[in-house]
Amino acid sequence: MKKYKGILLMIFDLLLVNLNFIFAVYLRFDFKVEFDLIQQPTVLLFLVITVVYFFAFLIGKTNRSVWDRIGVDEGLRIFVANFAATVILLTLKYLNLIPKLPGSIIVLLFFINTLFQEITRFSYxxxxxxxxxxSKIKREGSKRVLIYGAGNAGVLIANEITNSPDYNLYVIGFIDDNPYLKGKFLGGTLSMVRMQCLIKSSISIRLMKL
Incomplete structure (x- = not known):
């Protein structure tokens, strides 16, 4: 199933590239250009761009890990893959293999597609x-969890519990003795501070597990 999800994500990314290419063309010419998708040169441009981005995404492995979570590493992979595709297209332009494609559109496509890919990953x-x-809150037998310590290890534990459907737990907050963390959001969960807060809060939220 995971393999098919990767294929679907690759198809989605390539469709996004083509849509962003159209948008980049219109943006470059202030939305006053007549874009005929049936003309042979235009079809060849779409084909070249699709093939170049396909191999860039394939080598960059941009179709992985979005289903679980997104991090800095995946964001960098998206950036590098788009940058590599841009360099290849500019090289083809320099070699006069795609003379009808302006270099400004290639650069615009890089910025637009990178932005929209990052947005779609983050939104998902x-x-x-x-x-x-x-779903965890509504699940029968699900237990509330407070994590002691709001450092890096605590945030990693919170993210693991929150992002995994295997745990019948959901994090409601952190306990930490750092007063600057009070009221902050760490890993998407409200941070609490000091033991007094734990005692008062445990009564109001009916804490079931530490």
Whole structure:
């Protein structure tokens, strides 16, 4: 199933590239250009761009890990893959293999596609995290968890519990002795501070597990 998800994501990314290419063309010419998708040169441009981005995404492995979570590493992979595709297209332009494609459109496509890919990944992750948390709250036997320590290890534990459907737990907050963390959001969960807060809060939220 995971393999098919990767294929679907690759198809989605390539469709996004083509849509962003059209948008880049219109943006370059202030939305006053007549874009005929049936003309042979235009079809060849779409084909070249699709093939170049396909291999860039394939080598950059941009179709992985979005289903679970997104991090800095995936964001960098998206940036590098788009940059590599841009360099290849500019090289083809320099070699006069795609003379009808302006270099400004290639650069515009790089910025637009990188932005929209990052947005779609982040939006999916946020949607998945919110729906998963809500399902855990409503799940029978689900237990509330407070994590002691709001450092890096605590945030990693919170993210693992929040992003995994295997745990019948959901994080409601952190306990930490750092007063600057009070009221902050760490890993998407409200941070609490000091033992007094734990005692008062545990009564109001009916804490079931630490």
């Amino acid at each position: 992750r946020m949607f998945r995290t919110i729906t998963l948390r809500r």
